[in-house]
Amino acid sequence: MDSLTLLQYSAIALVFIWSGFVRSGLGFGGAVLSLPFLLLIDDRPQVYLPIISVHLLLFGSLTVWQGHRNAKKEAAGSSIDWKFLRYALSIMIVPKLLGVLGLITLPNHIMSGIIFSIVAVYSLTYIFDRPFKSNNRIVDTCLLAMGGYVSGTSLIGAPLIISVFANHVAKHKLRDTLFVLWVILVAIKMVAFIWAGIDLQLEYAFYLLPAVAIGHYMGLQAHKKLLSAGGAAFFRVVGVVLLAISVMGLWQALSA
Numbered sequence: 091m092d093s094l095t096l097l098q099y100s101a102i103a104l105v106f107i108w109s110g111f112v113r114s115g116l117g118f119g120g121a122v123l124s125l126p127f128l129l130l131i132d133d134r135p136q137v138y139l140p141i142i143s144v145h146l147l148l149f150g151s152l153t154v155w156q157g158h159r160n161a162k163k164e165a166a167g168s169s170i171d172w173k174f175l176r177y178a179l180s181i182m183i184v185p186k187l188l189g190v191l192g193l194i195t196l197p198n199h200i201m202s203g204i205i206f207s208i209v210a211v212y213s214l215t216y217i218f219d220r221p222f223k224s225n226n227r228i229v230d231t232c233l234l235a236m237g238g239y240v241s242g243t244s245l246i247g248a249p250l251i252i253s254v255f256a257n258h259v260a261k262h263k264l265r266d267t268l269f270v271l272w273v274i275l276v277a278i279k280m281v282a283f284i285w286a287g288i289d290l291q292l293e294y295a296f297y298l299l300p301a302v303a304i305g306h307y308m309g310l311q312a313h314k315k316l317l318s319a320g321g322a323a324f325f326r327v328v329g330v331v332l333l334a335i336s337v338m339g340l341w342q343a344l345s346a
Contacts, residue, residue, distance in 0.1 A: 141294055
């Protein structure tokens with residue numbers, strides 16, 4: 091990232107504020123709603139994915155710890171559904187590893203094209219308010235496997251994975267269970283990065299922590315308002331923006 095201009099650095103900082111806001115405000119989507127913008131600024135997924143991974147590990151672990159502490163104070167038992175988490179991981183682990191391998195071996199412009207294609211599909215589900223749904227065991231298995239693979243390639247498998255977890259995990263345990271899953275999946279990706287000799291960009295991850303923290307705080311403040319107001323309109327706007335960004339990104343990737 092040393093070759094970027096001051097304007098690009100500023101734009102990247104704004105995107106990471108947005109990433110932190112989305113992650114804490116919605117509970118997921120920090121990667122899927124920020125990665126397209128980052129790739130338009132600088133088309134190098136292997137630069138930004140390690141940074142996003144570091145931030146996910148940090149803020150995900152913090153969220154799980156806070157949830158566990160609150161549940162302990164209220165004597166409500168564990169805030170994590172370990173049984174379903176183990177079941178889901180048994181399905182996702184192999185596709186996850188295959189996805190990581192694809193990220194490491196594929197050229198940047200091809201990987202960017204895949205990412206933008208996936209985000210374009212997600213954007214349509216937001217625009218038309220038709221999220222992915224799971225109805226039976228076979229569909230569950232397919233969605234979890236697909237989510238694991240997409241998570242391995244780009245950290246944007248959350249909509250597929252959540253569609254299954256939301257049907258099988260109690261609402262009061264859903265958020266913390268998902269954050270434990272994110273931490274595990276990101277830890278696997280980080281190990282793969284280290285094994286492949288990919289620069290983890292720890293210096294830039296540290297520099298961008300204040301931006302993510304600002305977004306995280308703003309997201310916490312907005313979370314209650316989003317719950318009370320309903321998020322359908324918000325998601326439609328996000329979907330339209332994401333679709334436009336994805337079309338531009340695909341054009342950029344195809345012309346590389």
